[in-house]
Amino acid sequence: MEHDRSRESPSREGTSLPGEWPSSALGQSFSQILHRLTSQESRRGKGKSAAVQDLGALIEATERDQFFEGSGTSLHGMPEVLGQVAKALEKYAAPPKEQEGRGHGYSEVAEKAAAVGLVFLKLMGKFEAAKNSLVCPKWKTGLRDLAGPIYIFAVTHSLEQPWTSPRSHDVAGEVLALLLQVTECGSVAGFLHGENEDEKGRFILIMELLKPDLNKESWKNNPATKHVFSWTLQQVSRPWLNQHLERILPPSLLISDDYQTENKILGVHCLRHIVLNVAVLSCLLDLFPVLEKGLHWKGGGARPTTHCDEVLQLILTHMEPEHRLLLRRTYARNLPAFVKRLGILTVRHLKRLERVIIGYLEVYDGPEEEARLKTLETLKLLMQYTWPRVSCRRVVFLKALLKLICDVARDPNLTPEPVKSALLEEATDCLILLDHCCQGQVKGLLVKILQSCEDTKVVNCIRKVQQVSEGTPYDGT
Numbered sequence: 076m077e078h079d080r081s082r083e084s085p086s087r088e089g090t091s092l093p094g095e096w097p098s099s100a101l102g103q104s105f106s107q108i109l110h111r112l113t114s115q116e117s118r119r120g121k122g123k124s125a126a127v128q129d130l131g132a133l134i135e136a137t138e139r140d141q142f143f144e145g146s147g148t149s150l151h152g153m154p155e156v157l158g159q160v161a162k163a164l165e166k167y168a169a170p171p172k173e174q175e176g177r178g179h180g181y182s183e184v185a186e187k188a189a190a191v192g193l194v195f196l197k198l199m200g201k202f203e204a205a206k207n208s209l210v211c212p213k214w215k216t217g218l219r220d221l222a223g224p225i226y227i228f229a230v231t232h233s234l235e236q237p238w239t240s241p242r243s244h245d246v247a248g249e250v251l252a253l254l255l256q257v258t259e260c261g262s263v264a265g266f267l268h269g270e271n272e273d274e275k276g277r278f279i280l281i282m283e284l285l286k287p288d289l290n291k292e293s294w295k296n297n298p299a300t301k302h303v304f305s306w307t308l309q310q311v312s313r314p315w316l317n318q319h320l321e322r323i324l325p326p327s328l329l330i331s332d333d334y335q336t337e338n339k340i341l342g343v344h345c346l347r348h349i350v351l352n353v354a355v356l357s358c359l360l361d362l363f364p365v366l367e368k369g370l371h372w373k374g375g376g377a378r379p380t381t382h383c384d385e386v387l388q389l390i391l392t393h394m395e396p397e398h399r400l401l402l403r404r405t406y407a408r409n410l411p412a413f414v415k416r417l418g419i420l421t422v423r424h425l426k427r428l429e430r431v432i433i434g435y436l437e438v439y440d441g442p443e444e445e446a447r448l449k450t451l452e453t454l455k456l457l458m459q460y461t462w463p464r465v466s467c468r469r470v471v472f473l474k475a476l477l478k479l480i481c482d483v484a485r486d487p488n489l490t491p492e493p494v495k496s497a498l499l500e501e502a503t504d505c506l507i508l509l510d511h512c513c514q515g516q517v518k519g520l521l522v523k524i525l526q527s528c529e530d531t532k533v534v535n536c537i538r539k540v541q542q543v544s545e546g547t548p549y550d551g552t
Contacts, residue, residue: 101137127164131193168228226281236299388424404446447498485530
């Protein structure tokens with residue numbers, strides 16, 4: 076019998092083990108359709124298409140209460156069967172590998188997606204009706220295994236992609252809207268992180284379902300997976316994203332490290348979202364040793380680049396052209412931690428760091444001057460770790476620091492006095508460190524400025540540099 080074969084079919088789609096299906100006639104009917112959807116014998120022919128049609132007819136003919144047999148009393152009732160069917164439908168409608176999906180292949184995907192979407196709409200319609208019936212306590216349990224696969228299907232086919240058509244796009248949009256309605260979520264973000272603090276949300280569930288298709292060997296098997304991951308990631312912001320770093324960082328780095336420009340850009344957007352929405356950056360930095368445990372340098376040749384190198388490079392790429400003050404502050408706030416993490420290896424990024432530091436020191440950042448203060452902190456760390464390379468850049472850094480000191484000293488009232496004092500102190504410390512890196516050459520360059528400058532604050536900063544460099548305590552007069 077076909078039902079017996081379904082019990083023996085491979086568990087590639089996560090099907091349950093023999094003997095775990097419900098014994099009802101309805102359960103056996105769904106099990107048979109599941110076998111037809113996952114059977115290797117059906118391949119891409121009419122067998123699976125007919126199974127989808129039969130499934131739609133079966134759902135229509137089934138009373139809503141029958142979908143909740145076993146939920147709450149049996150570990151493997153109808154909800155579990157429906158969950159496996161939903162996974163099989165999502166896989167059936169998924170686009171093929173890019174090289175296999177050109178032209179006619181993608182048009183077939185759109186047709187499959189439209190048909191599967193209609194089945195999902197029928198199925199969720201039963202759940203929506205059950206919310207107002209006597210089995211109401213059971214409908215949420217029944218939806219538990221369905222929500223993830225249906226979400227992945229809906230996002231896959233509601234985005235503008237080569238494998239979608241106007242018809243499949245519209246149907247997928249309807250599926251996503253009904254899913255939010257059935258789950259009583261006001262938005263996709265609420266669906267993922269929970270509508271309130273007591274609700275866990277389904278972000279972890281979605282990431283776990285995507286995980287098998289997001290490793291180095293498999294992530295290009297389904298061209299939709301990276302887009303579903305990226306789009307889902309963008310829906311979740313702080314503070315909810317903090318707890319998911321371990322799940323979201325490796326795929327983001329994997330995608331950004333690809334040779335294809337399209338994938339690099341997609342990965343950069345993911346990493347940028349992580350940087351902007353992870354409040355505790357130390358968590359991100361703490362993950363790097365785990366991710367890089369196979370990259371330890373064993374001597375000989377150049378040290379391998381690390382994930383921290385890649386993320387810093389991406390941050391600097393965005394920092395250079397950024398003109399929005401809020402984002403400039405966010406980037407600058409995180410920069411010192413990356414320099415500390417890389418240490419002497421920061422020298423790999425010296426040229427770009429130099430441009431970013433000079434550019435950020437030139438721009439007034441508002442009353443708190445957070446960006447410029449953090450940039451000065453970064454400059455001090457950079458000189459400490461890469462001091463042998465600093466001497467050839469002494470003129471560039473000297474000009475930038477003196478310009479900053481002059482700007483702050485002449486600022487009539489925009490910046491509070493405590494902030495001005497902090498900026499002047501940090502800039503002076505940078506000049507002292509720069510002089511040490513250059514074996515006293517900076518002190519000589521400051522002599523002529525001291526002779527011609529009449530601004531008291533600027534003169535005090537220069538005198539402090541000269542006196543500290545000579546080993547004389549500075550008295551501030």
